[in-house]
Amino acid sequence: MIIYNKEWLNNKHIVDLLKTDYTAARITKDEFIKIKTIHPVGFYTPGLMVRIGLFILTLIIAIVATSLLVLMAFVSVHIMGSPGWPLFLGIIYYVLLEFLTKSKHYFHSGVDNALLYSSAALLGGGFIWIVIDSHFTTGDNLLGAITIAILCIYLTLRFADVVTAAVACGAIFACVYFFWALIGKFGLATMPFVMMIAAACAYFGFNRFGKNAKSLYYIDCIGIVKLISLLTLYAAGNYFVVNRLNNMLNALDDSHTAIPFGFIFWVWTIALPVIYILFGLKRKDTMLLRTGMVLVAAAIATFRVYYHLLPIEIMLTLAGIIILAGSYVIISYLKTPRHGFTYTEPEEINSADSLNLEGLAIGQATSHLPPVGQGHAARFGGGSGGGGGSSDSF
């Protein structure tokens, strides 16, 4: 199913694995070079910057070529007025993508990414167009979601791309939602629970599948699917989301804040992030831990929508003090590694570090400090002035 040379994919996995050992000085340079030469990887995957450049340029070409074809076909309007037109263009891009990937051995090189997304967007748009054109009375949402899901699953299996995997996952959850909504009143009332079950099944299923040797080629795709499942699992039971969705479906305005079984959803809103963090620490799973940390903020925000216990500034100050004190204690506790946790920096060399992203971010954030002088008029503007408009015109 997958388009890439499987032997090269296996070799790539081995070389990537050993590379971390090499940068951490667990193996010698000679060993690494020897292993690299007997495990050849013939893919064309340049560095990050080149990939970005190739992606932008290919996208420009795709857009310009599409508009050129549209202009040429403009003479015969009846071609363009039908869904066949985007489908036709999408197929052209897809054929080009297959051809280039096979002949040039592109592997997520920027060129193939851009072609993949263009053809997916055109094909998906064409199918949705067909669905809309057929004027179903019910179930057109479901049909649209199913088509997108099938398209993206196929593309993910063929090209192991993270973005199509994410879209496929979202489309499948949308399928579940629309399918259950077809049942009627009962379906809408039990929707949160159905979505929770679907998301939990997806997470555990892919978690198990990720440990299987067969999943090796799709490791990144499985990662993104797990992440989306975790977020959906939380959102399905979040009090705010359930409340607003309930109001929307029953045509109530947002002054209604009570929902049936509200207690369950409050427990879910507050407890699930904590559970994520605890399991993340227990299983030593970075994704669970970080998702949990982000969702704690979501839980606090949800709580504040409904209850105002403290004025915001006192809450911010208190939270800041607690977080600072807490992290200081943990850092000094972990100076020497304990219970399998350590505060030392991970040994994998992060390419973002070499870009000085942190320094640039500080410059970006602090350039909005209260300017010396009379108000904001004195600001020089840090480079987003006249040129910003001109580059948009392209």
Place this chain on the structure above:
Amino acid sequence: MDNKIYQKLHSQGYLSDDSYNKISQKHLTKLFPVHWELKTLLYLGVMLLSGGLGVLIYKNIDTIGHQAVLAFIALISISCFAYCFKKKRPFTWHKAKSPNTGFDYILLLGSISMVTFVGYLQYQYQVFGLNYGMATFIPMLALFFIAYYFDHLGILSMAIASLALWMGVSVTPKTLLAYGTFNSRQIIFTYVAFGLILLFFAYLTQRFDIKKHFKFTYHHYGIHVTFIALLAGYFYNYESAANAVWLVPFVALAIYIYFDARRERSFYFILLTILYGYFALASLITRILYGYMKYDAIYLLLMCFIASAIGLIFLLININKNLKRDDHI
């Protein structure tokens, strides 16, 4: 799954016993690094605390009084700098490692509160009177000094931003303040001068080996500002044919940056040059073709875009091949 790979490599003799032991030791102990998480929490804590305190002071300014607030900010700043002077490593003209994790954040807090202090002083008491140039010049000098003395890239970015502020203020002190009525051409020339100064700093940094790792920051800001300012100059007076003169320094700069980046093997800057250059070229072609053929030009124009973009893709791939031996960024 990964263990099998190691075992296979070991049994085939590609991994020595020594290396294999090191690897299996690592997999036995398997430490879980929480470095990133804790650092994010630290950063978040600083943000929340300073935001909360800021609002708290703002709401209670009548009862606290300006002097007390100023004294408080000064106290934070001074204690941060006192800590940094005590803990710092000896000064060097090369890259200096910070003594501990907290150091960089404390230095940052000290610098931000220093800038806030000067700004507050000027806003409330007009210490520098109407001499805004002076009011921005002093914090700028201080920031550059701190950035070099303690070797902090974030503060260098702050210093560059305040250099821009100072130049913007001192070029047109009065018109800049009267919101929106400033002379555009003057601003563009200021931008160009600012960008060129940054590029010159980058050159000096490299040439005399003064904190060589600062070059990236200077170069990054300098290239964006100069290219955008030159393009803005080109589009500012689009009707007159003479404005094409703006593209001459543009091309010269692009050539300089391209060769500098090739020597440095920095793909980020090569990419920037190519994309900015492509944009300038595209707008020039559009203009020429439109001038000759009016609306009939559109087919030719689109084909030109496609052809030039394909050409650039081959160029990028080719440069990549030549530099591949050790491309970093």
